[in-house]
Amino acid sequence: MGNTHSRSQFAQPALYRILDANLDRTREGIRVVEEWCRFGLNNAQLTERCKYLRQELAKWHTPELRAARNTPGDLGTELTHPQEETRDSIEQVLQVNFCRIEEALRVLEEYGKVYSTEMAAAVKQMRYQVYTLESSLMAYQRHQKLKQASLYLVTSPSETLFNTIEAALQGGLAIVQYRDKETDDLTRLSNARKLQQLCQDYGALFIVNDRIDLALAVDADGVHLGQQDMPLESARQLLGPQRLIGRSTTNPSELDRAIREGADYVGVGPVYETPTKEGKVAAGVEYVQYAAEHCPMPWFAIGGIDTTNVQEVLSAGAQRISVVRAIMQADQPTLATQYFLAQLNQKQTLRGSRKVLSNGHPVTEELWS
């Protein structure tokens, strides 16, 4: 490689082996991520970005470096850690591999400075590109899950919090929001951590109500903010582009503002009066109808929804609902979850072939994505 610096006879084989091993490590890690972008997400743009990075790295993987390989003499091949042998989820596979890629790029950059300053500079750029790729991929995954989710459980304080949530997750629940206005921060932090882990184990999104600091502390997928909570612009600055932000809306003007301000999803309600949010006037099914015709991003009808009225909410145009009591207080949260999901799925299937709204306008959410 050009711009090669002098090095001792003794150090050269070791240097080449380090570069060769870390070029391999980086390319393999990128390939793992690439396969998910291609086959898991079907996302051509992300797949292309991985492929580009692999090809850029390959340019530096010269015969000279490959020739230094000495696998039988490499002590590292025998060193494994039990944590390397299992992965709980696809998210973990991706996280571990991004970590591996970033570490290996850092090694290439540092040792590359002895080998070729050009290589070190190129690898540094790649490391930044990998950070951006990781953010884009995580954001994309979250948005995909959000789009696919139709039932959203907002928690209430409960003696059986974790059992109830796990039971609902077993029933197929796709989003959980931790909402707790009663306990102290230490308990909140501990509860949020456990719920985040539980949701990750089941591949569900985990959102924290009101508290951006708590969401960041437990690496939640996002926050839910009401009209009296933090403005969206400040929340976005704190959370960055890759986490989800939900906004409560009660009327068309709040909805329009949430859309303009870049909310990822909105709550639409309360559809009915509810003891869970005492004193809040019902927005009614009329507002659900309005949202169905005007909301371009995922939205969840919320407030007083249970098994007796869910059909009315779906008939008004809701494709997604959010509940507290109907699952948190159900005798069998798994069955309650499955019941709501079945109602929602039935609605989706019926709507499947209809690509226009009752007023003849195209289905707006399809245009949004």
Ligand SMILES: Cc1ncc(COP(=O)(O)OP(=O)(O)O)c(N)n1
């Ligand atoms: C999905 C969803 N929609 C609406 C709300 C209500 O949020 P907010 O108005 O901030 O009220 P509190 O929940 O903080 O009492 C929600 N939490 N989730």
Ligand SMILES: Cc1nc(C(=O)O)sc1CCOP(=O)(O)O
């Ligand atoms: C947390 C919350 N937000 C609402 C809103 O309209 O913004 S209604 C609501 C409570 C919903 O509880 P339940 O399902 O028990 O009626």
Ligand SMILES: [Mg+2]
């Ligand atoms: Mg709030």
